[in-house]
Amino acid sequence: MSTVEHAPMSTQTTTTKPNVVARALAHPSVRGLGLVVALGILIIVGLITAGQRFGSLDNALTILRFAAVVGVVSVGMTFVITGGGIDLSVGALVALSSVWATTLATQTMAEDFHWIVMVGCALAVGSGAGLINGLLIAYGRIAPFIATLAMLAAARGLAEIIAQRRTQIVEVDGFLEVFGGDVIGIPVLVIMFALVAVAGWVLLNRTTFGRRTVAVGGNPEAARLAGIKVQRHTVLLYVLLGLACGIAAVMIVARTNTGSSTHGSLLELDTIAAVVIGGTLLSGGRGTIVGTVLGVLIFATLTNVFTLNNLDTSTQAVAKGAIIVAAVLLQQRIAGRSGAS
Amino acid sequence: MSTVEHAPMSTQTTTTKPNVVARALAHPSVRGLGLVVALGILIIVGLITAGQRFGSLDNALTILRFAAVVGVVSVGMTFVITGGGIDLSVGALVALSSVWATTLATQTMAEDFHWIVMVGCALAVGSGAGLINGLLIAYGRIAPFIATLAMLAAARGLAEIIAQRRTQIVEVDGFLEVFGGDVIGIPVLVIMFALVAVAGWVLLNRTTFGRRTVAVGGNPEAARLAGIKVQRHTVLLYVLLGLACGIAAVMIVARTNTGSSTHGSLLELDTIAAVVIGGTLLSGGRGTIVGTVLGVLIFATLTNVFTLNNLDTSTQAVAKGAIIVAAVLLQQRIAGRSGAS
């Protein structure tokens, strides 16, 4: 009898300590440690090479304002990728939403046109397109890569048709005042990014929806047999991302004061890169919002440092490639240091 | 004893019937049936809308010549994807190879410079860059998406630096005669594509290398336990694709008579799309060269039909999106019809 008592005890004593490590490692923020270091190094480099010009609050805000748009989409992308999918159409969706909303605004130039309508339109278009993506993937059983590639082509084309390949200039009063402005010195765009990020974090880490997303991405069959409505959940993920694209569209319109079918070009690469650099598994089943945000900030800061040192694009590209590799390797070493197998 | 003999027999009766179907379904050519149908429909549409202009031999050759470059890279990409990887840098590698080779040619304008050197250079550059990709992924343990994204940036940047952002015009005598010409009416480029495709098919389906590629992509752990050197194999896959990019570079140079850092832009999307449409699993473990070739031909024909009908780019994009979805759904229905569960 006593042996029965002891056996587990003994294993327990040996296990508990390392378990702490294991548990800690499982925690995103620590997996993101490498990223923090990378970002830190980047900032130091910036300060050394550009000094005050880099260190100024203005410059910080410039970086954040630039990061905001990519950031919002990346948060949405984190959910889709964690859920085992991918979306190549985000850039196109941003373009489409921006164009649709702004043409609506410019055409119905009635005085009583309120900017809320425009914003609503952008969000609706984004979510709608996301819904189509989701349905094609979940019920049409089309590989996410293909379905969203098709959407990428279609949405850009449609955007061009709607805008007649003209840049739509927005003159809706109130709109710019709201989204172009800032609250106690912090640009509204940055605040929006922050809110989206926080909401995303809570949704992914604290709600059943988030937990199910992880399950669906990790092992769809197991999730299905566990009673999760995998297909419906998948659709929701793409709608969510579509919504994020709608928000991003509003932000770009506020930033450029225009809607254009060229907005958000190659956004898909930037966002996926930020998400994956952040530590979300491209194969699904594991995602981290903190990592994504760090990934976005790293890329934004990188570009800024380049500009401040007026590097030409070619050199920038080469450096960017090298830095990405370095960052990931660094991240691994640090994770490895903390004892992951 | 007899029981031992019979018991399994009994299960046989239940299993064999579905098995026949199962085996048939497993066969690539049948999985590709839907694609053949899709291509057929496309051709019919072409004939109806553009008649002789579409049906002419010249036009067929135009389509094939156009498909050749994408095709060669797609065959290489099929291996990488089947092996569980992905490569976003193919377009950049083509650009780099083309630029490197052509600058070499234009700079060392000595009489004794033979075009073989130029071709060799292109292939070497392609394979070399592929090798770097492979090492980063297999031994550096960097996610393929990220590693090759970094390579994409770096290679394009490097190409621009080497070319000093000039388009390199080739005046190596002999080169164009060989690659620009045709054999018994068939353009050399098309012949090269055909050879690469056949070689790829044999390599994937008839050699240990091909079978191991499927294993590495389908279940790396099982492959490792079976004594396959997974890491080394992975490196080889990327070198192979790099080589294909080198070949494609030579073909583009022959086609455009130039080397440029802008060559092969967005080639990564076109190739991956063709491969996945073809029926190769993006998650790895299953690949078909036949399907890939069909996928490439479908896209090439699509563009041709569009142009013949003088569609504007926007409408083209929308149509393209719709057609991709339609093709895949059609493909599934046909597979479904053949009785897959």
Add this chain to the structure above:
Amino acid sequence: TSNEPAAEQDEAADAGSEGPAAADSDAPVESGEPVVIGFSGPEADHGWLAAINDSALAEAERYDDVELRVAEGTNDASLQISQIETFINDGVDAIVLLPTDGAALTDIAIQAMEAGIPVINVDREFSSPFAARTTILGDNYGMGISAGTYACGLIEENDISDPVIAEIAGIDALPLTQDRSEGFADALEECDQEVDNRVAAEFTVESGEAVASNLLQAAPRIDIIWNHDDDQGIGVKAAFDNAGRDEFFFIGGAGSANAMRWIQDGEMEATVLYPPTQAADGIRLARLIAQQNGMSDLVQPEVPRRIVLNAPVVTADNVEEYLPLGFES
């Protein structure tokens, strides 16, 4: 509006042709107070845009009182905006801006002006007159007009009955492409002709070759082809050679050195000039404005608000004269 460029012709011709000529000949100019100029343009990976950057750099080189900050390279309005923000944060003395999309960068340009930094708008025009102190416009619409008018002339001379006219545009989503096509169509209207086949490439050699070879299949016989851009023109030309087709008049755009050589060798009919020297002019004006000088190089004492470079057609007759303007693709 088709005659507007003509109106400003002489002045434009100066600004146009003198850029590079000066760059070569002039000895370093006497320096004034040192100024910092920020320059931002679209992604300049090759050809015309690269020439834009190079000429800007070359121009800046000539003045030891000019420090040039280059934030080059993007087709993403959002990124270019943050680059301009950086300039504003830096408090540069003047900004030369070639926007990826005029309208999209208008607001930030206005912010710069309000921050007391004069903005020189190059090539693609802002949507507000308050966004720039001076505007040096490449005239895309005018380019189309010139090409179209020249085409009409060809049809006249060779009295071609119902000619097949083809157009190979650049990146179709860009407003500037639309302007060019519109101008081309309007001009053809004058001699009641229209575009029979139109394809769009991406300013790259490869895309030029691809769309051209398909175009040749679409149109078994062509009389006149206008190709918007001589960079992609190299590919277009390759496609013609591969297909062994040369029955048509081949008109180009922008005026690369290649194109001009082809014209000399009679392999190309003409090309519509769209000089990449405007950036150089931009830098020069930026310096003058930043130093509160008048425009000593020009006739008037004051820097004009608006300079529109016209789009002359380069043909075998005048190619020698324009060759120095030709840029290497």
Add this chain to the structure above:
Amino acid sequence: MPDPFLLSMRGIVKIFPGVRALDGVDLDVRAGEVHCLLGQNGAGKSTLIKVLAGSHRPDGGEIRWLGEVVGLSSPTAAIAHGIATIYQELDLVDGLTVAENVYLGHEVARGGFVDRREARQRTRDLLARLGHPEISADQEVGRLSAAGKQIVSIARALSHDVKLIVMDEPSAVLDGEEVDNLFRVVRQLTEQGVAVVYISHRLAEIRQIGDRVTVLKDGRTVIVGLSAADTPTSELIELMTGQSVLNTFPARPGVRQDAPVVLDVQGLSRNAEFSDVGFTVRAGEVVGLAGLVGSGRSEILETIYGARRASSGSVAVRGAKLRNGSVGAAVKAGIGLAPEERKSQGLLLMESVTSNISVACLDRFAPGGFVRFGAERSAAADQARALDVRPTGVDRLVRTLSGGNQQKVVLARWLLRECRVLLLDEPTRGVDVGARGEMYALIRRLADDGVAIVVVSSEVEEVLGLADRVLVMREGRVVHEGPADEIDERRVLDLVMEEVAA
């Protein structure tokens, strides 16, 4: 003088982050013997044989092969020495055919080109030798049942020219007949002087086939080379668990006749797999499904659960018919399914034990959609403790658990979720004797609380011992239905093989 042992391992240590999986293990294997490795779940058996297969690098200890000290640094090295391994988790490539899987890594090839005809032929021979000529060499492995896959991995091991074959719970997915086939092959091998290391939790099998026994406990060797023949089962159990005798099957109180019918299955059919299956389960009743592998039992459970679409027939819970092919409907009606293949159908390998247990009833811990981790964790911990999941600590990743413990986690998920109907497919697969007792007790306790339970097991003894009523299946048809205590093992086997007798 030559070493009497083919293989001898001394003081093997293997440390994983979190556990000392092996803490000084010894193992001696003679040529031509069947050496059985016993131990509770998590004792270290699989880890030990992975060290032997060159898949894990040991952190200490010495391995002698034919008297020579060898470093088995890679699977290749082990294979080269003539050590073949059948792993506990079926490590096959779904995308490849049976023949390609069998010869993966040592393809029958000339100059890099696969000789497919030859490979196919040899594979057929191997499968025939295993008594499975019906498995086609050209079939994609992904389409085989769990059992089929196990056969292929055995063929795979035999395809090497070996001196030692290690089998890690090969019988877990096999039924009696299959096991007999396997043993026949094992005997052939041993007669040829090949040694076999055999791992199983079914002590009866040890008696049948084993020559000597080594017992592991918590990563240490309890005893080496015990004679299998003259060691009473009770002693083996005591060595493994420390407990003396186990009361295996709990008492059956017997179902009250007035107990309401909860699950009502009628004329259920699904094209090739089974046809016209009908039975009812009352509240508090345990119904067992016996039959050969491939008789369609898993398919029946999955169809009842809505995971597969029935071609005809109906399923009703408490009289309410369920929508065909809808898991959602089944779940809403209170049905739970513990699936057959834990890795592919059950587990979220990268997730913690907690989230694996709670995933099926997350809402209970999430008022308003926000998860309350405290409640979730403690509930999961209770279940884990009840099933004695080791090592304790519900935060470790399921990936790092031993096979049997993973199985317990899957079961714990469904025990935690209070269902009206519980469908258990091979619930005790790979679970050690000690824990089985716990499971049987738990299942019975649930039944007593009024849950209707259906159990599929390939161990007839288990079905008879656990169930109130048994259904015997053959080729997708119910050939017998009746109270469990009115039928014995022999009779069931006869029924299963009936047409043989006829």
